Amino acid sequence: MFVIIGIGVLFGAIIVGFTAEGGKIAALIQINEFIIIGGAALGSMLIANPLSVVISVFKAVLGTLKPSRYSKAAYMELLKMLYDMFMMARKEGLMSLDSHVERPEESSFFSNYPLFFNNHHAVAFLADTMKVIVSGSVSDYNLMELMDIDLDTTHEEELKPSQIVAKMGDAMPGFGIVAAVLGVVNTMAAIGGKPEVIGEKVGAALVGTFLGILIAYGLLQPLSISMESSSKAGGMYMAAIKFALLSFARGDAPLTAVEFARRNIEPSVRPSFSEMEQFVKNLGGGDMAAAA
Secondary structure: OHHHHHHHHHHHHHHHHHHHOOOOHHHHOOHHHHHHHHHHHHHHHHHHOOHHHHHHHHHHHHHOOOOOOOOHHHHHHHHHHHHHHHHHHHHHOHHHHHHHHHOHHHOOOHHHOHHHHOOHHHHHHHHHHHHHHHHOOOOHHHHHHHHHHHHHHHHHHHHHHHHHHHHHHHHHHHHHHHHHHHHHHHHHHOOOOOHHHHHHHHHHHHHHHHHHHHHHHHHHHHHHHHHHHHHHHHHHHHHHHHHHHHHHHHOOOHHHHHHHHHHOOOHHHOOOHHHHHHHHOOOOOOOHHHHO
């Protein structure tokens, strides 16, 4: 939502300021300049990256238009799911989790927590780690190293779209110059003609430079920061799962294990200990609507 508002403020301020100085909006609508700059940017991205990565960039950009999936309600649900899973293991034994972690996409347990269940990376990470814990074949230190490898690899992949958009932002002023130079070439070819025609071509060339700088610093760089923030939020969500599983693997009580997860949550969406305890234990006073 704030991305849309920001884009509106950005272009609104520019258009109002330009027209207040007597400028005409039609002078900025130079389709050829858009084609040159946009086509060059897309072509360079295709040269540098496989199609799957390019598609992920567009998906990540569209994702910035949606509210963050890592809200307080999402974390409350995660803590509840972890607590219930650990209690199941304590009451029924670790093997009671085997069918759920072997086929998490079919699990009747995980499906009770839709915000978590729809996060495929989180489900796969938890299920794969629980398989190792259930097997009892790895020490606590090796378990932490195993999860760190998984999280680092996933985080690196999720950061790629923001890094690509940032690099496109760095390159965009150069593409603007390319468009401007081509406009100057057309202007030179028109010398000797009507002055108003030459003026239009010079204006179109300057619009190319303007668009390159505006898109770079007004759109792409801020978008890359927003996308990076989303990736970091996802990393914190996964880290909360990691610390809860480490605590559980050490033999800590279920409430202690989810407290390790709670402490890793960003303060702006972190529930208090009493909120968490009431919610995970169904003691009343805590429900998903209140968490939202």
